Amino acid sequence: MLNVPSQAFPAPGSQQRVASQGRSKVPLKQGRSLMDWIRLTRSGKDLTGLKGRLIDVTEEELKAHNKKDDCWICIRGLVYNVSPYMEYHPGGEDELMRAAGTDGTDLFNEVHRWVNYESMLKECLVGRMAMKPAVPKGMLPKSQVTDTLLKEGPSSPSHDWFQTESSVTIVIYTKQKNINLDSVVVDLQDDTLRAEAVIKDHSYLIHVGLSHEVLENFSVRAIENVGKVDIVLQKRENISWKCLGHPLEKHDSFIPKKDTGLYYRKCQLISKEDVTHDTRLFCLMLPPSTHLQVPVGHHVYLKLSVTGAEIVKPYTPVSESLFSDFKEPVLPPNKYIYFLIKIYPDGLFTPELDRLQIGDFVSVSSPEGNFKVSKLQDVEDLFLLAAGTGFTPMVNVLNYALTSMSSLRKVKLMFFNKTENDIIWRCQLEKLALKDKRFDVQFVLSEPSSEWNGKQGHVSPALLSEFLQRSSENSRVFLCVCGPTPFTDEGIRLLHDLNFSTDEIHGFTA
Ligand code: FAD
Numbered sequence: 001m002l003n004v005p006s007q008a009f010p011a012p013g014s015q016q017r018v019a020s021q022g023r024s025k026v027p028l029k030q031g032r033s034l035m036d037w038i039r040l041t042r043s044g045k046d047l048t049g050l051k052g053r054l055i056d057v058t059e060e061e062l063k064a065h066n067k068k069d070d071c072w073i074c075i076r077g078l079v080y081n082v083s084p085y086m087e088y089h090p091g092g093e094d095e096l097m098r099a100a101g102t103d104g105t106d107l108f109n110e111v112h113r114w115v116n117y118e119s120m121l122k123e124c125l126v127g128r129m130a131m132k133p134a135v136p137k138g139m140l141p142k143s144q145v146t147d148t149l150l151k152e153g154p155s156s157p158s159h160d161w162f163q164t165e166s167s168v169t170i171v172i173y174t175k176q177k178n179i180n181l182d183s184v185v186v187d188l189q190d191d192t193l194r195a196e197a198v199i200k201d202h203s204y205l206i207h208v209g210l211s212h213e214v215l216e217n218f219s220v221r222a223i224e225n226v227g228k229v230d231i232v233l234q235k236r237e238n239i240s241w242k243c244l245g246h247p248l249e250k251h252d253s254f255i256p257k258k259d260t261g262l263y264y265r266k267c268q269l270i271s272k273e274d275v276t277h278d279t280r281l282f283c284l285m286l287p288p289s290t291h292l293q294v295p296v297g298h299h300v301y302l303k304l305s306v307t308g309a310e311i312v313k314p315y316t317p318v319s320e321s322l323f324s325d326f327k328e329p330v331l332p333p334n335k336y337i338y339f340l341i342k343i344y345p346d347g348l349f350t351p352e353l354d355r356l357q358i359g360d361f362v363s364v365s366s367p368e369g370n371f372k373v374s375k376l377q378d379v380e381d382l383f384l385l386a387a388g389t390g391f392t393p394m395v396n397v398l399n400y401a402l403t404s405m406s407s408l409r410k411v412k413l414m415f416f417n418k419t420e421n422d423i424i425w426r427c428q429l430e431k432l433a434l435k436d437k438r439f440d441v442q443f444v445l446s447e448p449s450s451e452w453n454g455k456q457g458h459v460s461p462a463l464l465s466e467f468l469q470r471s472s473e474n475s476r477v478f479l480c481v482c483g484p485t486p487f488t489d490e491g492i493r494l495l496h497d498l499n500f501s502t503d504e505i506h507g508f509t510a
């Protein structure tokens, strides 16, 4: 809802969305870019009409502010006057008006809960809801949380701890089989331990100030068949602990993932190299006391400060193992995250990212996403349709397919780009196709030079029918689609027309 131009740009149904056949963009009005908004918020202008006063807002009062030129919205208990922001909202005024005069928290969470509206709308803050503050569910007494979950979600995990002379082990009983190391993110900072386990669509959080000091290095083990996770901390001193520590915010909470905020840690830029004329491979190093593995097909959010405002954009890490020759020397696994990122000279975030020097820091969120590798179980033919940087989720899917899918017979990538110069890792893909007979790649260009004798055009029934040849008539198939939103929408529509079912298709979006 309160978005910066990003993933679903222009947002579905917005006034900027493509007119005919989903292709041409209708820009925001002149002088209404996000950068213009940031400038306006810095100008000192009174954007709430309250001269900086913060008030307690009743439900009746909130309801009364429901017009474009007088529009208040409540998000997570705070009320904003969004009228001044209307013309700057990339999703369009209508999308904002859906929440006019109401609590828009659910709508906001649905569309993009990761957007740091607190920073974007700081100057529009009217006050707090007086009667019914929207208390985050994780702050409720445990019994209440559990009651809600009993009706709606998986059963609540629990935790325990034990110690030896030199170590403290925290055990999370997830009550869920097949839990793995991707499902747990652990951050240890100044003796504060934060461990989040994602169980189905819920998040279980352990958040404690440890009672004694521990060493920076710790280990995490997942015992998959019993659904148990062990976090083993090393004591700094060999003394007996009387308790684990004191609970911090949302400790021991189990809430739907969509209701949690994003947690960031600072990662250092280790290297940056050109992959194409406008796309670079960024390598970021996780802090030594973080355990974070991004599941296949998931993404993270990167956060930077752009002229004083915090800007957040999603990016999909790519694995370093598939194209092993892209990085020398090979760095230890799980401590580094690689990203293929296209720099848009007139973009808001990427030029700033590109300006970072080796050694600078970027905030990286915990992983998000709804792709499930379980969907690939028993799949024999996997088809990947990617456009531009929509190739990024395909890298890890491809890696997973070739290394972990015993049923796989064929994986085919159709990669759409404007020109030959835009093709990411063309050489590596061609080499891989030569090396592994199960893999095929086809490049399609929308703006080919006269020398190009490969396929050209846009995603179309003709291109797809030729590409989607199964290895046998009734083979089990799965298809992934990712690129600019209109490309993804069109690809999925065409696949449905070709009689593939919803269960057989995954479209990557935020
Ligand atoms: P923006 O400011 O968003 O601008 C992008 C382009 O749109 C520019 O050319 C700009 O001029 C144009 N534009 C902006 N606003 C308007 C307007 N109002 N009217 C007309 N044109 C406009 N990208 C990657 O490179 N690598 C990834 O791994 C990756 N992963 C992603 C994962 C997910 C889940 C999603 C949703 C997106 C991903 N993206 C990825 C895209 C990324 O999040 C950003 O959208 C992208 O980097 C552009 O950011 P920017 O702020 O630099 O550009």
Ligand code: NAP
Pocket (backbone or CB within 6 Å): 006, 007, 008, 021, 022, 023, 299, 316, 342, 387, 388, 389, 390, 391, 392, 393, 416, 417, 418, 422, 445, 446, 447, 458, 459, 482, 483, 484, 485, 486, 487, 490, 508, 509, 510
């Ligand atoms: P691009 O270079 O602009 O386009 C790549 C190819 O897609 C071009 O051939 C382009 O044709 C074609 N295309 C664009 N819109 C189309 C449409 N409506 N129908 C058919 N073909 C279309 O792409 P990019 O700049 O790299 O952008 C990549 C996009 O992928 C971004 O929007 C990014 O947000 C998204 N992405 C999403 C995820 C995710 O959701 N997980 C991950 C990574 C990237 P033309 O020459 O005609 O434009």
